[in-house]
Amino acid sequence: MPTPPPTPVFLDLAALSLYVFFAFFAGLIYYLHRENKREGYPLVPDRSDRPNFGPIHGFGETPAPKVFRLHHPPGATVTQGAQPERDISALVIEDPYNGTPITPIGDAMRDGVGAASYAMRPDVPDLAYDDNLPKIVPLRAAPGWHVAAEDPNPIGRSVTTLDGELAGTVVDLWVDRSEFVLRYLEVEAVGRHRVLVPMFLATINDDGDVRVVSVTAAQLAAAPRTRLPEQVTLLEEDMIGGYFGGGHLHATPERSEPCL
Incomplete structure (x- = not known):
């Protein structure tokens, strides 16, 4: 076959x-x-x-x-x-299980917990790419920069907070030289010291009067401050933003409670 x-x-x-x-x-x-x-x-x-x-x-x-x-x-x-960057002033209050939320045990805004948390960014100023100089500076340190004549100028105007109190007076504006926007209001708070308030968390009316509804007057005065008078570091920016942003949840006991 x-x-x-x-x-x-x-x-x-x-x-x-x-x-x-x-x-x-x-x-x-x-x-x-x-x-x-x-x-x-x-x-x-x-x-x-x-x-x-x-x-x-x-x-x-x-x-x-x-x-x-x-x-x-x-x-x-x-x-x-990396290991945990800083101690968190919060504890698990209820019976622990995977994913149990933590509860602040102190001042959540000062401790940077919850909505007021921040990252441990480098403690150096953000630099502009073209000249390697700090890009966020007050107008007094930015020659050639000014508020447009058709825009309200809040310098010299009062600042009121969520409790309706007079918290201070705007003494300068901090500009981002790379983005051509205002980043912070420099406010001389009660007690004669100055703090930075994020521009995007403040409202300015046509007369230039400023209102900050995320914090009380006492909390604005206790806000994190910059180490140098004309320079803000990346870490300080995160701390300031976390503090004022976190006030929308932690500023008063009523804000921390459920809506219903």
Whole structure:
């Protein structure tokens, strides 16, 4: 009996291309999933009953730290793996379980907790790219900058807060030299010291009078201050923004309670 001829082997290029695409797409998903862990991972368990549980990586190990060499601030930064940056003045009040919310145990706005939280950014000023000088400065330190004649000028105007009290007087405006916008109102509060109020958390009427509804007069006077009179650092900006923004939730007990 004659031997049958061997069955020819056909290479299905369409099927092979599909399998290669599936393999590539699966690898891409895995790669992106790991890259997504460069911030916030490994997770730190908040279970007080399991102190030795250790960091949580989840599916796909946390990637090795990546170093970015920055133009400003000078030097290099690592994207993950850092320890907690500061103590949080808050505790778990109810029975602990995974995801139990924490409750501030002091002044949430001064402690930077909850809605008033901030990140530990570098304690250096943000610089303009063209001249490497601080880009957010008061008008008194920005020659050639002024308020347009058709716009209300709040300098010299009073500042009232959510309690209706006179909290201080605007003495200068801080401008962003890179973005051509006003960033802060410099207010001389009661007590003769000056604080910065974020421009986007204040309202100015046609007469130039200023109202800040996120804080009380006492809270405005207690706001974080800059270390230098004509310079604000990235860390100070985050602290100031967190303080005044957090006032919308933490300024009064009524604001911290449910609406219903």
